[in-house]
Amino acid sequence: xFCTRCGSPNDxxxxxxxxxxxxxxxxxxxxxxxxxxxxxxxxxxxxEDPYPGYQAALPPxxxxxxPYQSPPAxxxxxxxxxxSGRALTAMILSLVSIVTCGPLLSIPGLVLGxxxxxxxxxxxAPQAGENFARVGFYLGIAVTALSCIGGIAxxxxxxxxxxxxxx
Numbered sequence: 269x270f271c272t273r274c275g276s277p278n279d280x281x282x283x284x285x286x287x288x289x290x291x292x293x294x295x296x297x298x299x300x301x302x303x304x305x306x307x308x309x310x311x312x313x314x315x316e317d318p319y320p321g322y323q324a325a326l327p328p329x330x331x332x333x334x335p336y337q338s339p340p341a342x343x344x345x346x347x348x349x350x351x352s353g354r355a356l357t358a359m360i361l362s363l364v365s366i367v368t369c370g371p372l373l374s375i376p377g378l379v380l381g382x383x384x385x386x387x388x389x390x391x392x393a394p395q396a397g398e399n400f401a402r403v404g405f406y407l408g409i410a411v412t413a414l415s416c417i418g419g420i421a422x423x424x425x426x427x428x429x430x431x432x433x434x435x
Contacts, residue, residue, distance in 0.1 A: 358404025378408025
């Protein structure tokens with residue numbers, strides 16, 4: 269039940285408001301007459317609290333309303349301290365390409381590594397992935413180059429073997 273004078277909550281069985289001591293309206297008993305809590309002119313000196321005891325009646329954990337203050341418009345949330353998935357993928361693809369498919373995995377590894385290095389430089393990706401992206405990029409270049417050189421060497425060797433008639 270709420271007081272009709274001050275609006276504070278009270279127990280259902282209470283006869284008087286615990287805050288302002290106004291008689292509470294009970295169902296079936298009629299309502300207490302509304303009294304304007306603001307005093308009339310001249311009834312109190314200037315500067316005196318119009319609601320004496322109101323602040324003292326508030327619970328100790330009460331915090332006055334604080335308006336929400338939004339972050340500045342240029343706010344960017346902090347980036348995580350772990351490397352991004354793109355940086356890890358670039359490194360893994362380039363490492364796996366050493367022992368498997370060569371350029372089929374190293375080219376995507378070097379492309380992802382370069383994309384991630386650009387994103388880190390522009391501030392769109394976490395700095396923690398920089399080493400992973402570099403490994404993916406440079407190892408991807410190395411494996412692609414070595415695969416191409418090995419393929420050309422194999423082709424030259426096959427042509428030489430076929431041209432000499434050695435079987």
